[in-house]
Amino acid sequence: NAGVTQTPKFQVLKTGQSMTLQCAQDMNHEYMSWYRQDPGMGLRLIHYSVGAGITDQGEVPNGYNVSRSTTEDFPLRLLSAAPSQTSVYFCASSRRMTGQETQYFGPGTRLLVL
Amino acid sequence: GNSVTQMEGPVTLSEEAFLTINCTYTATGYPSLFWYVQYPGEGLQLLLKATKADDKGSNKGFEATYRKETTSFHLEKGSVQVSDSAVYFCALSEPNAGKSTFGDGTTLTVKP
Numbered sequence: 001n002a003g004v005t006q007t008p009k010f011q012v013l014k015t016g017q018s019m020t021l022q023c024a025q026d027m028n029h030e031y032m033s034w035y036r037q038d039p040g041m042g043l044r045l046i047h048y049s050v051g052a053g054i055t056d057q058g059e060v061p062n063g064y065n066v067s068r069s070t071t072e073d074f075p076l077r078l079l080s081a082a083p084s085q086t087s088v089y090f091c092a093s094s095r096r097m098t099g100q101e102t103q104y105f106g107p108g109t110r111l112l113v114l
Numbered sequence: 115g116n117s118v119t120q121m122e123g124p125v126t127l128s129e130e131a132f133l134t135i136n137c138t139y140t141a142t143g144y145p146s147l148f149w150y151v152q153y154p155g156e157g158l159q160l161l162l163k164a165t166k167a168d169d170k171g172s173n174k175g176f177e178a179t180y181r182k183e184t185t186s187f188h189l190e191k192g193s194v195q196v197s198d199s200a201v202y203f204c205a206l207s208e209p210n211a212g213k214s215t216f217g218d219g220t221t222l223t224v225k226p
Contacts, residue, residue, distance in 0.1 A: 050210075058213065092214075101207035
């Protein structure tokens, strides 16, 4: 199993550009999430999904869009990039089973917005 | 809402020293508690977990006990190694919530 994969590993954008960060998992996990990691601020939840066709906002959803058409994929779209979105983005997945909520993380996408 | 508070870092220790990283939480229900570790340039990976009160999670010499009465899940290791240098995150997850709440992370540096 590849686990959770993310592409690209690194991206540079200009202010106003749009892009999609890809995330896929092959563990048949029901739950998937997107976090951003900034120095000194831990991980902040952007959006999450409890199953195909179901998404919800997290702590910092503004400027981001998600959809979940399949169990495996959960792309994150930046609609109009801003320098404040410079960060490291992590995708994670977990099972829908009480006591098995361990999050499995991808390797991250480092995004720089100029 | 839920929250996780970790002791402020960074923490610098000499090899073979005792490690404690404090973690307290606020939750509305009965969450599972986790410690994750992040090595440079990588994503987070599970270090240990506990799913109910008084459970002790352990892995690679690290331990943490789920204390409901003090809402705490402190991470301990008796003798740290240079290879333990990393960022440690405390986290909680409510059943069927589909998401986790993380602390700000504590950077541990172990010097030879």
